[in-house]
Amino acid sequence: MSVSPTQIMPVPQARQPLRLRLKPGGSTGGHVDGGWWPRSRDLTAELPALAKVLAVRLGSVWRVVYALSSWETAPRRIRFDGHPVRLEGFRSQDKDIVSVVSLDRRRIRLLVIPTDAAKTAAHDAMMTAAGRDNADSPTTILVAAGIRPSTLLPTPREATDDARDRWEADGGHVDTRHDVSK
Numbered sequence: 001m002s003v004s005p006t007q008i009m010p011v012p013q014a015r016q017p018l019r020l021r022l023k024p025g026g027s028t029g030g031h032v033d034g035g036w037w038p039r040s041r042d043l044t045a046e047l048p049a050l051a052k053v054l055a056v057r058l059g060s061v062w063r064v065v066y067a068l069s070s071w072e073t074a075p076r077r078i079r080f081d082g083h084p085v086r087l088e089g090f091r092s093q094d095k096d097i098v099s100v101v102s103l104d105r106r107r108i109r110l111l112v113i114p115t116d117a118a119k120t121a122a123h124d125a126m127m128t129a130a131g132r133d134n135a136d137s138p139t140t141i142l143v144a145a146g147i148r149p150s151t152l153l154p155t156p157r158e159a160t161d162d163a164r165d166r167w168e169a170d171g172g173h174v175d176t177r178h179d180v181s182k
Contacts, residue, residue: 019082021035022130027132029133035127037126039115043064047078060102061080061102062086065099065101067096069090069091069095071089098139111126111142112149
């Protein structure tokens with residue numbers, strides 16, 4: 001079925017329970033506010049159940065921001081609970097995050113667990129993302145749960161004597177003064 005990008009489509013009703021975990025109310029900080037494990041990459045099929053649950057915390061959903069590369073082609077607007085919801089796909093959006101925005105501009109950012117993730121790994125990732133003090137990046141959460149390979153995480157670099165010597169040879173120098181009272 002071909003969908004015009006400006007067409008407002010009615011949204012089908014949810015068929016199965018939603019797989020979602022949110023940080024406790026009042027939690028702030030971090031990259032995400034919880035984790036969501038959709039059953040497909042069809043955003044128009046997955047959004048009704050998500051919007052219904054998030055409406056308890058946000059109110060009516062006005063806009064959903066997603067990575068174009070992570071979802072099937074979707075219309076620019078859908079109709080949900082009697083009002084239009086804007087779907088905004090971006091190439092620059094983090095592929096592991098969906099942002100859901102309310103009419104009053106409050107936002108919930110969700111880690112999106114890949115649909116093909118193993119049940120235990122997906123559960124672990126959702127629980128980590130929903131941890132009250134969790135500040136891990138989406139990639140870190142997915143790697144820790146075993147959903148993504150650990151090669152995606154950069155290894156920290158340590159300064160070596162060679163690096164310090166190169167810096168000094170290029171005109172830099174290490175300040176060895178310790179007395180700051182002068």
